[in-house]
Amino acid sequence: MPSSDVQSYATLREDLAKRDRSLREKVVSLEEAAGLVRDGMQVGIGGSTMSRTPMALIWELIRQGRKQLSCSRCIVSTDGDLLFGGGVADEIVTSWFAQGILWGLSKVMRHHVEAGDKRYQEWSHLAMGMRFRAGGMGVPFLPIRSMLGSDLMPLRPEAKEFDCPFTGEKLLLVPALNPDVAIIHVQRCDAYGNAQIDGLQFMDIDLALAANSVILTTERIVSNDQIRRMPDHTKIPFMCVDAVVEVPYGAAPHECYGLYEPMMKHMEAYVAQVNADPVEGMKAYLDRFVYGPKNWTEFLSLIGMEEIVEASRQGRSMYND
């Protein structure tokens, strides 16, 4: 199905009714979790920019040679580079796609999009949020007051301009987005998938509710008892979740709130390499850092202990008074 089509309520309900939503343990390996993402799927990605990006799972998808994904995320940075450059995504649906303010445009994105072999489907940030939210609410659209008048509106005929029957005002109705699968990285969750997210939550709660399946990667798996002691700290409920993978430093080299900041030396070297040559530079990066390591921990050791410790020190300093 084209990534901008709205699913009928009957389809949404049928797909959800088929899922095993019961309270059950869902812990799997990173390899098994990546196997739940199949070629051609629409994949919603949690976090934003360089924060709580489910990098380990993206890394594993590239290693497994997944193809023709349509990936959606509120804001995309080097994860988008890897999705395009690693050959797994044909389309990225987002509001912003660059390597970050420190490095400017993504040469990798430019290379693929300007050549026309990959697509970047652009929405406003609020529109992305309301698309996930509509999906999570089980309604086909939500109304917003932005994108109107701009050239983004004609670029996205999937959204519909609309005269409000209450006030006569112009509004834009943005279509629900219900990805086939969402991949989200969290600080901690239990074996059932009840997840706590510290600090910035971005659009992850709406995304988890909207998607037709959810894979959580987590820094730590905690007991269900610990979750039940503070039920108002649970951000994603277990029945949305289909798989749980414990991956310490699973957002590296991006950050995970309160635990580690981005590993900037690795990022800077990456950017220099792929911007110098978005094809060969990317290939060399993938060979060394994605296809090369035996497992995620070996990837971390390529980033290096010094970077990991420094990023952790910075990350934990959030809680300094």
Added chain:
Amino acid sequence: MPSSDVQSYATLREDLAKRDRSLREKVVSLEEAAGLVRDGMQVGIGGSTMSRTPMALIWELIRQGRKQLSCSRCIVSTDGDLLFGGGVADEIVTSWFAQGILWGLSKVMRHHVEAGDKRYQEWSHLAMGMRFRAGGMGVPFLPIRSMLGSDLMPLRPEAKEFDCPFTGEKLLLVPALNPDVAIIHVQRCDAYGNAQIDGLQFMDIDLALAANSVILTTERIVSNDQIRRMPDHTKIPFMCVDAVVEVPYGAAPHECYGLYEPMMKHMEAYVAQVNADPVEGMKAYLDRFVYGPKNWTEFLSLIGMEEIVEASRQGRSMYND
């Protein structure tokens, strides 16, 4: 303005632009806070049923003789009795209005509504939630999939049946509700109005964002430093808030999550008295418990130390392991 009319965006924005939303101290007395609610206003009430009801403020509104309010709340219990019986509200907009499952129908509500001197405007619970949410989002409506087909739909022509331009499905568009003022009781907030809510939050966040002014009553005023140490625990941001009142046991005889459960002996005596005679029984209750005491603490002493201690013991036991 009739309570079901949707405000134009221009009006909403103008009203909000006039408010002083800056970071400033807003601590006032209960008497002063009640003075911000003026006759004829639409008043949104936080909490639900017997939980975190802003009872002290409602009590003070009755004492000050406020009139002709239209009050909205997700679910109404004995607070609704007092609003009708105390003469302050002419209309209550809610999804459910009774004294509670333990006592059944509200004879006070029945007396006033069946006689036609007061109005109970009924919506489904989800519709109430989406009305506040639309108000908080700055959109004139939200779509829902309930109320359709029932007799609630023709009862509420303020909502509009609608054919979805994306899927062709029938939906109901429920109109935004932007109360003139919201009154919300919380466990703690700072002097600026940054509020933390423990446990059940009901519709309070949407309500706070939707209303054109917000009065917080709080069990405790904490320092802004304490708020800033855990910014992801703030549920209502200061710029929504116009007044802060510290009122320990401000939801009595209802409950406040983690602090005290309902004061059941007082509630049972109340119910017996007003159900025996919704007019004279209510008058006697008001004379003794609302008009009689010098201040809120004296009202608490009429409830009695034994009840307060027992309710607190039960309330705090939520955190027993």
Added chain:
Amino acid sequence: MTSSNRYTASEILTVLSARALENGQLVFAGIGIPLLAATLAQRLGRPGLTILFEGGVIGAFVEPGKLPPSTNDQRCTKRANMVLGSADVLLLLQRGYVDIGFMGGAQIDQYGNLNSSFIGDPDAPKVRLPGSGGGNDISSLTNMIVAMKHEKRRFVEQVDFITSPGYLRGQNSRTDAGLPAGGVFRVITELAVFGFDAETRRIKVLSLNPGVTAEEVQDNTGFPLTFDDGVTVTEPPTNEELETLRMLDPERLFTA
């Protein structure tokens, strides 16, 4: 069998309701019998039953002797997996995450429509009832079980007012009204258990409670009843069921 004379109408209603719930299901429970029955099911070997409450709760374990006075009280959140906004928990129904909605009823008709708003003319009601609460939403969005007292004035051919839709006027009228999902599939009373005809969507008796005759059920119903071809007789409450129930509600708050 030996306990047949030793339970109240509310007790058999609760026990039979608990039996209708399966381990692993997600059940959105209303206050009263539904809350109690779902809690009973958890205690009777179905700990993986997840109870949702309208106040904004997922996966609570209510404590024995501490039944909440509404589904919006803190007691509903004890050892829950998650607490969230009350509109948000209802949106889970709309999205389709919940297996079963489970409510009490004041008045029901032959198509499973429920009235909790008005007795008499809505413009000048004889009795103004409490209203929908989440009832309309639950019945609009989810497969539903109703547990209620069996009285002639409560089981009527057509309710005065449809607060919470069953199958509206039968056949496809529910789907045509914009409600393609869910619908009431069981009604449980102290006399019998009911289902609905797959085509006409009219109520029918599936099984009789122990010691209850078909005639007795009909006599307490305000319209002519259909009986399923294979009407069975329900097993009476066991001692374990009754004892566990009485442990949960020692003050008979919901089972008086």
Added chain:
Amino acid sequence: MTSSNRYTASEILTVLSARALENGQLVFAGIGIPLLAATLAQRLGRPGLTILFEGGVIGAFVEPGKLPPSTNDQRCTKRANMVLGSADVLLLLQRGYVDIGFMGGAQIDQYGNLNSSFIGDPDAPKVRLPGSGGGNDISSLTNMIVAMKHEKRRFVEQVDFITSPGYLRGQNSRTDAGLPAGGVFRVITELAVFGFDAETRRIKVLSLNPGVTAEEVQDNTGFPLTFDDGVTVTEPPTNEELETLRMLDPERLFTA
């Protein structure tokens, strides 16, 4: 005055931007100069300035030397009053809670429209730029200040693509398109400060930066400029402004 030769283009841009912000305002700041300028304003005697970030932050105090690499990083939340969802912080703009949106710009035109999506034909772009992010939402929903480098290729008569609406085609075209609230009211560059004509909605020079001539501004602009009747000359950055700025960004992350 003595410091006039001792600041970079980015520095005067940041200092003038900080001056445009008042104590007590709620400012939604983008990454780069806006974040830095708003933080500078807080440190220069306006501690009651509330900064909002797109990542979902209200009222942050960014620490000196710890500038975040985006507005979605944890550094943006340091000592914030509230952290919330990123769609929810944008909805605060839609509802009207925010006084000022404050963004950088890649390309602007005479009506204050911004392009951050495409250079050349959108169907076959010469350069695919990063896109809107929250830019379209901020400029659609809020009164806005834009801070940007002044170059001829960035100040054009008509942008290739309107990512973030200014006054569209001038006059009432913005309101007519469904955007009755907000609009860009200041553009700040290293050469001058601009406003917009109340009727035509076309950009005009309000004041020249110290040492800059009107001719110089025109030479660096891709269309004929209007100068306000009372064009003034801006006071140069003070030592306090520059020193505080350099304390905040010691590595010249945003002020190189």
